[in-house]
Amino acid sequence: MKRVLTGFAALVLAAVALAEDPALEHWSKIYEVFSHPRCANCHVGDDHIPRWSGEHYGEPQPHGMNINADRSRIGAESVLCSTCHTQQNSPEPHGAPGAHVWLLAPVEMQWWDKSSREVCQQIQDPDRNGGRTLQAVADHIRHDELVHWGWDPGPGREPAPYSPEEVAVFIEQWAGAGAVCPEAS
Amino acid sequence: MRQWGEAMNITVNGQVHTVDVEPEMPLLWVLRDELGITGPRYGCGISMCGACTVHVNGLAVRSCSLPVGDVTGPVTTIEGLxxxxxxxxxxxxxxxxxxxxxxxxxxxxxxxxxxxxxxxxxxxxxxxxxxxxxxxxxxxxxxxxxxxxxxxxxxxxxxxx
The missing domain is CATH 1.10.150.120 ([2Fe-2S]-binding domain)
Structure with missing residues (x-):
């Protein structure tokens, strides 16, 4: 009973924090997108291994065939991503997805396996966000073709939530509300 | 991508071929069925096995999944390596x-x-x-x-x- 009450109290405190700080409410939607497999699977860390997920895979798992994009983040050291990833999604189930370019995000932009607070701090750090202001981050999501692939991922893959325009607006609203990050849990 | 109904030129192993196919047709089908170049093999059809690998502009690609309309340079198959x-x-x-x-x-x-x-x-x-x-x-x-x-x-x- 004590454990139930403690859990309930934590939920109430989290709800109160969200209700009190609109910035956190905006951030929770942004993190919902950034932590989604369509985004996080290619924002991996220094193991350079893209992740796979889809309707038959269950939880995200390492890219098959021992694929490693290496430090080049395009597989130049072993198998170039462009060997299989063409400029468009394969129409076949489990076929390779594609876009006009195909590469991992820079390693300093890791989202895979990172907490909401960690991603929140990274996205507003110019040393780890490509030297962007938050407005430039919003515009990047609004206009970048590879980012837009997350909402058009081909058959058998769940698109990222919301839309690029909605996410860009969330970022602008979050920045306008002070770009507050959640506390460490 | 080229449009449907346009015949296209494609250079394979140094030889220029004109093919009248849909631009969405995978390169492997053009090589094997249109040009009779059968070194590249059909395996999985979804870039998973590599049996269809050829070079475009000198780099490996999976010809089973590459629409011929997206081929941007000379193709080399095992016959032309x-x-x-x-x-x-x-x-x-x-x-x-x-x-x-x-x-x-x-x-x-x-x-x-x-x-x-x-x-x-x-x-x-x-x-x-x-x-x-x-x-x-x-x-x-x-x-x-x-x-x-x-x-x-x-x-x-x-x-x-």
């Missing part, structure tokens, strides 16, 4: 190590290895294993593939040892 009189170093190494067993995947393996050695001329064993893992061989010839790639690498670098 070397000649019977002057084999490519990878082909020579494949013979030297007698890599093939059933042989079905081997044209794709050789094309992948040749592309890999262009971008990584002096690979470690680990890099070879990693690179060629993306080409499936159900006969399990990987140990011989690794040796052949090492031999070809040395030949291409002019290392006699």
């Amino acid at each position: 070397g000649t019977p009189e002057s084999l490519h170093a990878v082909q020579e190494a494949w013979i030297e190590h007698q890599v093939a067993q059933c042989g079905y995947c081997q044209s794709g393996q050789i094309m992948s290895a040749a592309s890999f050695l262009m971008t990584n001329p002096n690979p470690s064993d680990e890099a070879i294993d990693q690179a060629l893992s993306a080409n499936l061989c159900r006969c399990g010839t990987y140990p011989r593939i690794r040796q052949a790639v090492k031999t070809a690498s040395a030949k291409l670098r002019g290392d006699a040892s």
